[in-house]
Structures are given as C-alpha cells and as structure tokens.
Amino acid sequence: MTWEESTRQKMLHLKLPTDPRWVGIAEMQIEEILVDHAYCEQKAASSCISLILRFNDLDELVDTLTPIVAEEWGHFERVLEQLRKRGMKFGFPRKDDYVIKLNEFVKKGGSRIQHLTEHLLMNALIEARSCERFKLLSKNIADQELQKFYYGLMISEAGHFVTFIELAKKYQDPEKVTARWKEWLDYEAKVLKNMVVRGDRMH
Ligand SMILES: [Fe+2]
Numbered sequence: 001m002t003w004e005e006s007t008r009q010k011m012l013h014l015k016l017p018t019d020p021r022w023v024g025i026a027e028m029q030i031e032e033i034l035v036d037h038a039y040c041e042q043k044a045a046s047s048c049i050s051l052i053l054r055f056n057d058l059d060e061l062v063d064t065l066t067p068i069v070a071e072e073w074g075h076f077e078r079v080l081e082q083l084r085k086r087g088m089k090f091g092f093p094r095k096d097d098y099v100i101k102l103n104e105f106v107k108k109g110g111s112r113i114q115h116l117t118e119h120l121l122m123n124a125l126i127e128a129r130s131c132e133r134f135k136l137l138s139k140n141i142a143d144q145e146l147q148k149f150y151y152g153l154m155i156s157e158a159g160h161f162v163t164f165i166e167l168a169k170k171y172q173d174p175e176k177v178t179a180r181w182k183e184w185l186d187y188e189a190k191v192l193k194n195m196v197v198r199g200d201r202m203h
C-alpha cells in the first residue's frame with residue numbers, strides 16, 4: 001500500500017471535505033495563509049507543552065510529546081523562513097474561529113484522563129484537517145517550492161494524527177476513545193459547514 005493510500009484510509013475519517021473553492025482563494029492570499037499557518041505551528045507546539053506540564057506523571061505521554069514539540073517548532077521555523085524569503089511580514093496572530101469552536105466541544109468536568117482524551121482527540125482532529133489542507137495546497141498551488149513544502153508537512157502531520165489517537169487509546173479504554181472520536185468528527189464537520197470559506201485562514 002502506498003503512503004497516500006494508507007493515509008487516505010486514516011485521514012478520510014473527516015466527515016466533510018474542504019470546500020473546493022478554498023485552495024484557489026488561499027493561493028491568492030498566500031501571505032495571510034503563511035502567517036496563519038505559522039501560528040498554527042506555534043499553537044501545536046504550545047498545546048503539546050501544556051499537555052507535558054499537566055500530565056507530567058505519564059511517562060510515555062511526556063516522552064512521546066517532547067519530540068513532537070521540537071518538530072512543531074521546526075515547522076514554525078520553516079514557515080517563518082518561507083515568509084522571510086518572500087519579503088513577507090510575520091505580524092500578529094489572526095483570530096482562530098475554528099479552534100475556538102473546537103474548544104467549545106471539549107467536555108468540562110470528568111476525570112483527569114477524560115480531559116486528556118478530549119485534548120488528544122482535539123489535537124488529532126486539527127492534525128487531520130491540517131493534513132487535508134496541506135494536501136490541497138501541495139497539489140493545487142503553482143509555487144513549486146510551496147508544493148514540496150506542504151507535501152512534506154502533510155506527511156509529518158499525518159504521523160502526529162496517528163500518535164495522538166494511539167496515545168488516547170493507551171490511557172483511556174479504546175472503545176470509549178473510538179466512540180468519542182466519532183462525536184468529534186461529526187462536530188467538526190458541523191463547525192466547518194457553518195464557517196464562511198475564507199482564503200486568509202488555514203482552517
Ligand atoms: Fe506541524
């Protein structure tokens with residue numbers, strides 16, 4: 001099975017494909033996309049750091065997430081490099097309506113492990129959606145350097161997606177994880193459906 005096929009099997013968990021108009025309008029606003037993307041990488045690194053600090057007693061979690069922090073920060077550096085190369089400014093973070101909406105779905109209360117599961121599943125979902133969007137960029141934009149750049153990132157984020165799901169199933173009953181994952185997928189599809197398609201955001 002090729003990497004693309006195996007990823008498709010794993011990634012097609014997503015219930016709603018990205019609106020086909022998105023990639024065209026994103027390409028026209030590539031500076032905005034790169035800035036928003038840089039912050040996505042920063043948030044991915046920060047969120048892993050938060051989990052490491054909050055669940056510092058879970059050795060496998062700490063040991064698995066620590067190198068992911070470094071990878072996400074490496075992605076941040078590489079996006080920044082793409083901006084600098086093009087004479088583009090980094091600038092302030094943009095409002096992230098997608099992540100705000102996903103955060104609203106995180107279950108409050110419950111056990112510590114339930115909290116961990118919620119955050120790992122939310123992270124997995126963001127990885128899956130990012131992977132889908134990177135794939136669209138790598139296949140559709142004219143800039144060949146960015147095509148390659150996004151193809152590489154797509155592979156890396158797919159790996160993170162798998163890691164987050166596996167970690168969730170290590171610390172929580174896998175059947176419960178699967179059931180909750182389905183709820184997250186349905187919710188994400190609703191969020192996306194209700195969002196205006198805009199080319200200045202990665203999500
Ligand atoms: Fe990343």
Ligand SMILES: [Fe+2]
Nearest residue numbers: 044127157160
């Ligand atoms: Fe990632």
